[in-house]
Amino acid sequence: MQTVQRPPDSDPSAQGNAAEAPSSEHEVLPVTPGKHQVVIVGGGFGGLYAAQQLGRADLEVTLIDKRNFHLFQPLLYQVAMGGLSPGDIASPLRGVLSAQKNTRVLMGEVTDVDPNQQAVSLNDGRTVPYDSLIVATGMSHFYFGRDDWADAAPGLKTVEDALEMRRRIFAAFEQAENTTDLDLRQTLLTFLIVGGGPTGVELAGSMAELAHHTLRNDFRHIDTTASRILLIEGMDRVLPPFPAELSARAQTDLEKMGVEVLTKSLVTDIAGHQITLKQGDEVTTLRAGTVLWAAGVRDPGMGGILAASTGAERDRSGRVMVSDDLSLPTHPNVFVVGDLAHFAHQVDGAASPEGNRPLPGVAPVAMQEGKYVAKLIQKQLQDTTLPPFEYKDSGSLAVIGRHAAVVNLPWAKLTGFPAWFVWLFVHIFYLIEFDNKLMVMTQWGANYLTRKQGSRLITEKVFEKVEVSTPE
């Protein structure tokens, strides 16, 4: 036996500079002595915008993420509906940051923060020292204490979540086509979306588009336009953060598209495909083949890790309470940005009165917070500072369907086609990479012209069936 050797013409220096690094299991990652170390945890909008803002600064940046890509979450619902592929809305973090020579990307999961040693620990045992730490890990969905609903009602935070929704939706149509049991068929053609915020509205609207238009000629035994699509919201209107008139318009638009909107309705139980609703004092049940979860957020873990090690305070959802410069009150070199930060300060920097809501968990807040902290760190290195963070609200928007959206600008409210057009433009503009912009534009153009959606693949558990018990 003889081992095939690396051929002689290969470059022995190929091992890179880490050849000098210690090889212990609990190694400390090498840093350039004297360089200020910024560690960013999370490559979403907050973390990535902070990293990009630091691209030319005289310091070293380490961006740590569990995943190897940035995900453009505002379009994730389109992956769930088969309108886009995951690759269209994901950007490899290394690719995005490859030209920033002061930045390295680490794929790993942070398991601990040590504010005394100023270092974070990774799941592979390594530690990364920091001078400034930016935590931007976001929030995950929350079942209001009923984690047992997760199997029956998948949420929408990751690519895998979206593909699981896609699989369930298209498998439900296939199974409805394959059965002659009319009760089962009706259940399979019922789609229930829990939560009337932007994500729920987007899911409901695109689900209606799918059932009533995209698929209408594709089946021979079922009529997809007879699908029931229900949107369940606990408050008295959909899109609660929007002005009441836009909520009303969104509801009208949804109803025109064939969505049944149930407001003031709380889901009190999900048992397989049987859902129990409480509407005022009335308790009702209904059966749905597919339940999609778009309600509730909570800290997926990093907020807890940070609180445990720094004593940081948190709100009921687990968001970390931050000072008016987004740092921890006890640790001015530790910052929290994006959805995980509870920032509820007034413009004058004073903490908001009890009960004030934090800034909403939307991309523009995270982007501005990430950039602010990056600039602040650079100022601090020059022994100056910045005025407190102030969110510049350039408006919020939610899409309902083809030609329908609502846009709430500080100076105007848009609905219908103009709102939809603004939504389209904004989403393409903010896609991180040139090729994502191009791909999304192309796919949307094709979908728009053909009214088809090409990415409706059923993958993974292809033949997993919706097991529906007989109603009592």
Place this chain on the structure above:
Amino acid sequence: MQTVQRPPDSDPSAQGNAAEAPSSEHEVLPVTPGKHQVVIVGGGFGGLYAAQQLGRADLEVTLIDKRNFHLFQPLLYQVAMGGLSPGDIASPLRGVLSAQKNTRVLMGEVTDVDPNQQAVSLNDGRTVPYDSLIVATGMSHFYFGRDDWADAAPGLKTVEDALEMRRRIFAAFEQAENTTDLDLRQTLLTFLIVGGGPTGVELAGSMAELAHHTLRNDFRHIDTTASRILLIEGMDRVLPPFPAELSARAQTDLEKMGVEVLTKSLVTDIAGHQITLKQGDEVTTLRAGTVLWAAGVRDPGMGGILAASTGAERDRSGRVMVSDDLSLPTHPNVFVVGDLAHFAHQVDGAASPEGNRPLPGVAPVAMQEGKYVAKLIQKQLQDTTLPPFEYKDSGSLAVIGRHAAVVNLPWAKLTGFPAWFVWLFVHIFYLIEFDNKLMVMTQWGANYLTRKQGSRLITEKVFEKVEVSTPE
């Protein structure tokens, strides 16, 4: 408790015509009396082209597939390498066939064929009656009797296969970046591709492109251009079905791109990440973090089902021996097309002498066979027939990398840029749907300009590690 009712404005006729169908578990799917029933099993090139050819015929077509999409397999290797998304090369079968009113698509798996009752059984217990049956289920990869290698060396037949390859390749780079163990790092940066046919050559070439160009600036601790990429082929040259001069050129092109080509080399064992090769009398071992399988084909099951019920003969790989009109000698209304068919007849219709090779398992053969059988069935309904099937070889081609391919036309041999350009054109031209063409063109344009590949997501088992034992 009260059940939420379907609202009164919904259409009760929505249940479709299957409302009249029997509701028994072992139901027979309804057909129009007197209409000739063509059942096609498999929605690959053979099955889909047959279905499309029958689109305007006065008969009924049922296309059965386990998956809900047609996959453009010649580009699957690009999904494995992160250059394309699965949605770019998949077309929902229902969407493609939705305008063919005589055609229904069934998502299901055929578990039995009954040539006496003229019906196929599905995994959900239903049966589908046929007057003519076209079996086009293709082949899967084969580990030469060593199915225990499958975990260590994934093949490339399904979307899931491609995503698993993608996951392993990009996770290997991440893990190499994260380790300071130089032996482990070298193992992780070694990629071994087994099989020097078109798929193996495409994988090796695009793997080299990835390591030497796409990723070269993305890492800080490793030098991806020092990756070893080995292509292992048992015969004396790569691309054995091509003329020797094209094989030689392909090997030179691959070597220029940094691929080590080992011909006359047999893989005799794969134990985790240790691979044993036999080159002549010499036995060598090497370690590779990623092993990709591109050798061997066998019947995944349908050939066996058909043989058991009809007594059809099969070759060593499980392909079904067919008559010169692609029917079974014993059952003239049962046809086999595409990779699963062993068609080895001469132009004059005589069976080929012992040892002659069947037509190759490539897309053009399947397309022509599918179309031929569809036309033959229509002729038979008019009480005429067609001359025996004859494959019109319009050439074969394999891509090696950016600007490099080999094209073997009946009247010319192309290499380098012209071959690559032909390859590009042919692949876009044959993509099934308009939006696939558009998406692939756009993504390729972007990849070409930026030399990036946007779809290199690590999904599913994100932190699954390559467990490499210490070399003896």
